Structures are given as structure tokens and as C-alpha cells.
Amino acid sequence: MPVFQEAGYTALLVSWRNDGHAPPSADGKYGLGGTEWCDVEAAIRYAVQHGATDILLMGWSMGAAIVLQALDRSAFRDRLRGVVLDSPVVDWLPTLEQRGVEMGLPKLLTRVPLALLAGRAHGVSGSAEPIDFASLDWVCRAEESSVPILLLHSADDDYALATATATATATASRLLAAKRPDIVTYHEWTHARHARLWNYDSARFEREISAWLDSLKAVPAQTPAPAAAAN
Numbered sequence: 001m002p003v004f005q006e007a008g009y010t011a012l013l014v015s016w017r018n019d020g021h022a023p024p025s026a027d028g029k030y031g032l033g034g035t036e037w038c039d040v041e042a043a044i045r046y047a048v049q050h051g052a053t054d055i056l057l058m059g060w061s062m063g064a065a066i067v068l069q070a071l072d073r074s075a076f077r078d079r080l081r082g083v084v085l086d087s088p089v090v091d092w093l094p095t096l097e098q099r100g101v102e103m104g105l106p107k108l109l110t111r112v113p114l115a116l117l118a119g120r121a122h123g124v125s126g127s128a129e130p131i132d133f134a135s136l137d138w139v140c141r142a143e144e145s146s147v148p149i150l151l152l153h154s155a156d157d158d159y160a161l162a163t164a165t166a167t168a169t170a171t172a173s174r175l176l177a178a179k180r181p182d183i184v185t186y187h188e189w190t191h192a193r194h195a196r197l198w199n200y201d202s203a204r205f206e207r208e209i210s211a212w213l214d215s216l217k218a219v220p221a222q223t224p225a226p227a228a229a230a231n
Contacts, residue, residue, distance in 0.1 A: 003206040007213045009056065014043040016066060032089075033062065034131055037069035044076050054081045056213075061195045064088030068138055071147060082148045082216050084209060087157055087195040090172040091137045139172055142179035149184045150212040151177055152205070154192040185212055 001011045015021035016036040018028060025035065044055055057080065059067035064085040071083055134140070153173040170188070177186035187208050192200035 003209045004056070004058075004213075007210065010047075010052075012043050012047060014040055016040070016063070030062070032131055033065035033069040033136055036062075036066045037073055040066055040070040041074055041076075044070070044074055044079075048076055048079065053079060055079045056082045056084070058084040058086070059088070060086035062089055065090075065136060069136070072135075072141075072144070080147055082150070082212075084150045084152070084212070085173075086152050086197055087154065088151065088173060090176050091139050139175045139179070142176055145180060145183060147183065148216055149180075150209065151184055151186045152189065152197055152208065153186075154189040154194070154197060154200075156189075156191050157194045185215075 001013065004011050016039040017023060017025045018030060018036075022039060025031075030036070040057065040059075044052075044057075047055060055076065057067045057070060059065070065088060067083055067085065068088070068090075071077070071080060074080065138145070151173055153170050155170050157170050173186065174188070177184045189197055189200070189204075198205040
């Protein structure tokens with residue numbers, strides 16, 4: 001938050017359902033961003049009601065996936081000026097399939113529970129709604145984006161404690177950046193673990209965000225506006 005505050009932004013730290021700091025959903029299940037984006041939308045609405053005319057969103061890990069959904073679905077899209085993504089899940093299917101393989105399941109079998117989550121049998125998992133994995137795939141949906149994105153990811157992201165998953169996760173970020181170089185500023189790190197870029201090198205982390213904010217110039221210095229951040 002300090003890097004945004006130093007740039008003149010008012011910051012909101014947003015929690016989301018089932019994450020420990022916000023009320024649980026009725027089913028107590030994650031929607032991988034497909035339901036949690038509403039909690040970011042509530043924060044955006046709060047900011048707008050308190051005078052915000054320009055909004056920046058930041059999220060890390062699953063929070064970044066949530067932010068991307070808010071960017072797509074928000075009723076306040078005309079006020080969204082930019083997005084910062086730290087160690088994002090840009091496409092859930094490769095990550096979840098690899099997680100299943102690491103748990104000892106043949107790759108073909110890992111697709112069975114994912115198909116259940118996406119279809120009419122989603123209730124087997126206890127989820128109230130099916131998960132629309134296509135809507136969560138921002139590699140395929142890259143052309144739908146128009147807002148500037150700062151994307152920070154480590155080649156050594158250790159999500160699920162496996163190099164294979166780390167490679168798959170970082171690869172999705174690389175693909176998104178390659179598809180949309182007009183709006184995506186991509187900085188790849190090494191050695192930093194999942195969602196630990198600031199912990200690994202806080203000076204570099206804050207420097208890259210600060211430089212991107214300077215280049216964005218979304219908000220005049222004399223009229224700072226709220227920024228919402230999703231954990």
C-alpha cells in the first residue's frame with residue numbers, strides 16, 4: 001500500500017468471501033474469481049460513492065484472478081484506469097490439472113472433477129454454482145482487455161510446491177503479455193516464490209509499480225483518487 005499512497009492514492013484493502021476476513025458464502029466454496037469479484041465490486045462502489053473518479057485495481061495470486069473478473073464485469077468499467085497483477089492465476093485449468101498430477105492422478109483423470117465443477121454436477125462438490133472456466137481464461141480472452149496492465153511474475157513461482165506448476169503458471173502470464181504488448185507491461189522475476197515478490201525484493205517491487213504509475217498518468221497529481229486492492 002505505501003507505494004500507492006506515496007503516488008497520491010487513497011487505498012482500500014479488500015478481502016473476499018471465504019478468505020478469513022470477510023463473511024463466508026452460503027456454500028463456503030471458492031469460485032476462483034467467478035463469484036468473488038462481487039466483493040471487489042462492492043469496494044469499487046464504496047470508493048465511487050466517496051468521490052473516486054479513477055480506480056486502479058491490484059491483486060495477487062487468486063486475488064489477481066478476482067481483479068480480472070471485476071475488470072471485465074464491473075458496472076464501473078469506465079472508471080477503471082489500470083490493473084496491477086502479482087503472481088496471477090491467468091488461466092485456472094492448466095494449474096489445476098497440474099496440481100492433480102502432483103497428487104498422483106493420471107492427467108486424464110484430473111479432468112473429471114474439473115468437468116464436474118464446470119457442469120450440472122457441480123453440486124457434488126458442494127458448490128452452489130458451476131465454474132465457468134472459459135471466462136477465467138485470460139490467455140484466450142486477451143483481446144477483450146483494453147485497460148493497461150502491469151504484470152509481475154516469477155519464473156520460480158512455487159505454487160503447489162512444484163517446478164512444473166510454477167512453469168505452467170508463469171507461462172500463462174507470458175502468453176498474456178505476448179498477446180497484448182500494447183497494454184501489458186510484463187516484468188519477470190527469478191528466485192522469488194509464489195506471491196512473495198515484495199518479500200524477496202521490496203525495493204524492486206515498489207520501483208516497478210512506481211514507474212508504471214508514472215507512465216500511466218491516469219490521475220492528475222492534484223486530485224488523487226481511491227485505488228482498490230484485492231488480496
